[in-house]
Amino acid sequence: MTESRSTTSSLQYDPAPESTAVVRIAPAYGLFIDGAFTAPESHAQFPTLNPATGKPLATVAQASEADVDRAVASARRAFATWSTTSGAERAKYLFRIARLIQERAREFAVLETLDNGKPVRESRDADIPLAAAHFFYYAGWADKLEHAGFGAAPQPIGVAGQIIPWNFPLLMAAWKLAPALATGNTCVLKPAETTPLTALLLADVLQQAELPAGVVNIVTGDGAVGAALVAHPDVDKIAFTGSTAVGRQIQSTVAPTQKRLTLELGGKGANIVFDDAPIDQVIEGIVDGIFFNQGQVCCAGSRLLVQESIIDDVLARLEQRVNQLRVGDPLDKNTDVGAINSAEQLARITELTAWGEREGAYRLPTTCTLPTEGFWFAPTVFANVDQSHRIAREEIFGPVLSVLTFRTPQEAVDKANNTTYGLACGVWSEKGSRTLWMAQRLRAGVIWANTYNRFDPASPFGGVRESGFGREGGRHGLEAYLNV
């Protein structure tokens, strides 16, 4: 027994880095407008970094208001033909895009990992296949909209302005573009400032798919570009995924207009563990819930609620498991936890985590060593967290877990719902009746029972309360892009 334990703790893997030879990164990028890239030198450029090293990968264009205006005009021109193209033809374009992403999956996965910092295991096994699946799923809707439950002939809204975050860059682009295109809208997509490269590679895919010019336009840059898109008078619909603070501004900006709006915002997900749950699966589920994508997930299970009778066992196992996570080179196929996306995000995680200690929570010891270059934060677990602590109330958006306890199911519900957010919750129990009882009472858009952080194009995703409104995925996701 002693022997096997020492073997486990000293087990080391040789490096197994994924090759970057499949990726060709240009030194500088223009904007994708009206089916073609503009010249990079015609725009102000800013660098996009590899978060694992802190070094620039390329420079990308900072779109001006005039650029946004041209992108919207291009989408408006394309709308006339795209919205009247038959659903069956639109479907075939989307099927093509899905296939092209599958064909170039390795290229996308490596590029995503380089630009975002997430482990290549995740970009390869989650982000990219899910993005392709999303296009494939919505392709099939394009010629069946009259059967979707929104009336006999549901119409598109028009030009959609779509603003996406940096945590799942290509996947979020797919979540926005696929339903919009299937329903006959045209798009101006604004990728996140720090992760523009896979969206720009997607532009290449759109060209290979021969998607008509102007149906999708991609404008890169900082928050000012998003603000210009939100304020543009010829945009009919805004779809935003990001922070609740920015979502609030956007809702306020579009309030005086007729623009349609869907928001997918922050969260403070409760992952609730009952004493009858299968403990080994629970530990893996907790780890997936908070350390997937370095915890930079809006639906992360960042509050762990454990039934009091098993708290000591859960904490002991969790401490051991977390110290076994391999943190480091995101391109290494054995890496579990990669780099934090930006220095700015790292600063926020660091600040809130310091508050955890300041307010008296207990930080579990860690043996994790971090690379010296780039942006890194060790997987962190706080026990003895109170509901009033900042780390229990605010979205950290990093690999930091706050552990609280409860005694009864009702107390678990009350604590889980004690937040202004309402995106996702997890429930771990072998007792189906209790799980469904919980599901009825938890105020959240997604509830994972004996699993966590699962995504599928057929499954609607989105929040309640200050986590936003509207759904992405499934039949429900069509509504966001139909004038119904």
Next chain:
Amino acid sequence: MSDRLDVRKTYKLLINGAFPRSESGRSFEALTASGDFWANVAQGSRKDVRDAVVAARAAQAKWWKMSAFNRGQVLYRWAEMAEGRREELVEHVHAAEGGERSAAQAQVARAIDAIVWYAGWSDKIAHVFGGANAVSGPFFNFSLPTPTGVIGVVAPQESSLEGFVHCVGAALATGNAVVAIASTTRPTPAVVLSEMTATADFPGGVVNLVTGLLDELALPLADHHDVDGLDLSGAGELTVAMATAAAGSIKRVYRPSAGDEAASLRRLRSFIETATVWHTIGQ
């Protein structure tokens, strides 16, 4: 001819199943369409709105806990109550809106039929707006329509009864509780219809009605962080201010648009939250 002096009625608010005068002690004159005095109506205040929201929050849990079939029965009973007092409703609509008496009769008939329509919806919402999702992997995945919560309704200013019924009926049929502001100048049809919720077995606080000046009541309702959604059908010039205030707590906002409600079901869809549950499948 009787020389009996008629017994007049005081038009009060409906909050938490009770009929208080406004806590402010104020009232205002509701006039007929031709400008004659019709009634003194309670002039609700910001505090009344807040009291109503507190009541609605507590009542919503009770309303949603009832079976969908039961909620449908309660809504249907509301229609039964209204049917029995049709003439009274006609009198109020006719006085408030003027025009031919037959038009008022037709509106009351449509309003009652609309309540019946919403009553029937209650236990079909899950069929039509929910469903099972074919996800990859060993999971049973289903989406349930659940209520948004507490809905602030600004009832239409013109259509004093039918407009009110569509706003309130849709929110109730989908399991929400309502704080409604009646038409400012034509409040009494909504007051009379709302009174009937007390004899229709609604848990107190599911339907709350505040009468008064929209200028005073609109922003306290739109700003309130325990209101989850707003139906701005009758908000008129205050629509933008209310929609902007709604952003403070990311409220869902319904704004009226041209189109056939029965075809698009837009109102019914407006205050539903889709909750999606993934459950593992295994032996």
